[in-house]
Amino acid sequence: MSTKQENIKQLIEEYIEVNQIEPGERLPSEAELSRLFCVSRATLRGAVRQLETEGKLLVKHGSGTFATCPLPSIPSSLDRLYSIGDMIRSAGLREDEQLESIKRMTVCPPDIAERMRFSENEPMIVLERTRTADGEAVAHSINWMPETLAGSILDEGSFSGSLFQSLELKAGVRIVGAYSELTVPSHDDAHMTRLLKHPQATVLLLKQLHYDELNRQVLYSLDYVRSDIFHFWVRRTR
Template identity: 70%
Template sequence: MASKQEKIKQRIEDYIRDSGIGQGEKLPPETVLAQAFQVSRTTVRGAIQRLESEGKLLVKHGSGTFITRPLPAIPSSLDRLYSIGDMIRSAGLQEDEQLEYIKRLDSCPHDIAEPMELRRQDPVIVLERTRTANGEAVAHSINYMPEQIAEAILVDGSFAGSLFQNLEYKAGVRIVGAYSEITVPSRTDLHARRLITSPQSAVLLFKQLHYDELNRQVLYSFDYVRSDIFQFWIRRNR
């Protein structure tokens, strides 16, 4: 049996549909909705929080609650290696990016050197950027590559397009697989916070060691993705 909060959540959705309120328009105040539905303001607030976690509402404290148009979920099988750009485009969304930087580091960070089997004195190229779908931030990545492999993609401090394709066509490196560790980053993680759009938002962190056709470790990535947008699945056999 549905809880009172779940019933009010459905009534709010019905109200939005039947009243013709559009994207960007404001929902009536909680007190008005509570009176209309003859429930407590706490019940209405809980229902609104659920709708916000689903990306259907945006609560701006001091301004009100606004109707949003949630992005469709982007499904992906965990047993296949897709780039973030490929996943965004496969969902029929417009992919774009915001470059933070691409630069050379004279020495490799310790937590990268070990899995990449590099020495601390080995220089690396670092690429950091935010990926968007239909103008909304959905992923943030930090990529580390050995300079001797990826120096061809470092041009005047700029970068655009698919990292996989840039490595393949400019550096002759074709990525064929990756070992991936999936974790939930701390809510104080500054990279994760870029993607948190509401208190109910959640972010997944993929720590990924990519290798090429020669089984060389060619790329280590920290990929933060919004779990309300990217949905991952895997088939398990007994």
């Protein structure tokens, strides 16, 4: 979504609030809204489509565009891409981390190469961290990135903070989405055992292939998380 469409989206939301448009009431026509906000119809349609996707508008072709009851926000909803740090903070916990290792590999393992559509000769950097909340280990992440991309971030041999932000600010790569598979790790998975600190703790594994604005696969992650801390939700529609 372009910056201009994002601005118009916000203006439409403000218009609905200021004019106290109730759920089920119709908004002005596309032509009227385009004139009101001084934008093209194409830009307006993009903003309206996004609001419809978010459940904030209902578009009935031939009838108009109507306000709806906003859907409740769901923490850790799987249809939104959140970092592990975001999820820890959203739970009201104090985030910290422990760097386990940064490794340079001259070849890419076959399974990773297949997922990322790389040659097995692609040099890779592997970042491994344990994430803590209020002093307890709650997540363990293994991130695979091509050296051509991650070298500028991890050359100093240390790392902390948001990987997403570092990729954007230092490498010019903005991650916009991911294909995520939620699984249960095998009982003998050594990475899982790092998080089994309490009898009631169980572990979930998120296998995530992240892509940028050009739909390039730029990051593959294995995120082990404690299920007594993280709760994932999916909003299903018909």
